[in-house]
Amino acid sequence: MTSTATAATATPPRTSPPARGRRESGVRPEGCCPTVTGGGLAEVEAERLARSFKALGDPTRVRLLSLIAASQSGEACVCDMTDVVGLSQPTVSHHMRQLVDVGLVTREQRGRWAYYAIVGDALAGLRLDLGVVLSTGS
Template sequence: MTTLDVTDISTVACCTPLVRETLTAADAEQLAHTLKALADPTRLRLLSIVAATQNGEACVCDLTDPVGLSQPTVSHHLKILTEAGFLTRSKRGTWAYYAIVPGALERLSGLFVTT
């Protein structure tokens, strides 16, 4: 008859302790809304284009051709990015200009950094 060695694991914790605060339910809901704004290829491209422009600001009239969409469709995507806190909007005459909100992308990436 063969005998097996058995290790007593009853004194070992089964879970790793948390080392920082986690998201609350309300924060998770808000973050999900924010991430949904980014979960679209057109919106990611628009955000990238605005971020790459001189002074980090672009007119909606300059954003339609690069993404190949109509002005109303581009404006809709820009509105979603603005409501999610990634862009600001200023009106000059008949045109709207969009700029990256300072620190918006850094705050998002900070949620997932481990220490």
């Protein structure tokens, strides 16, 4: 979709820098990558990664996450966290929803309380992804 293709639209006489160790002109490894991502991570992959990282891009959410991890039972409800972070209940609920949406935590309703727990695998996966960014080629 989005016929933004027009892939190898020639190579304008752009006097690319010497690039001591580079290929020749562009960055395109020619035929090493799945689509027209032009080297580096694919667009969809980058979006998936960015979505998770964005969820961790707010200090409040980082604290909420660590708060859950620090609790004995490995879970926490909203009423416990509002006091600590010093924000309103709707705001904390909003942040927790962000974390749930990207799959970093789970939500379980038990009686009147909603218990949030960390998805360890998601965190671990994200950790691996950080390495993927580095070694996108290989």
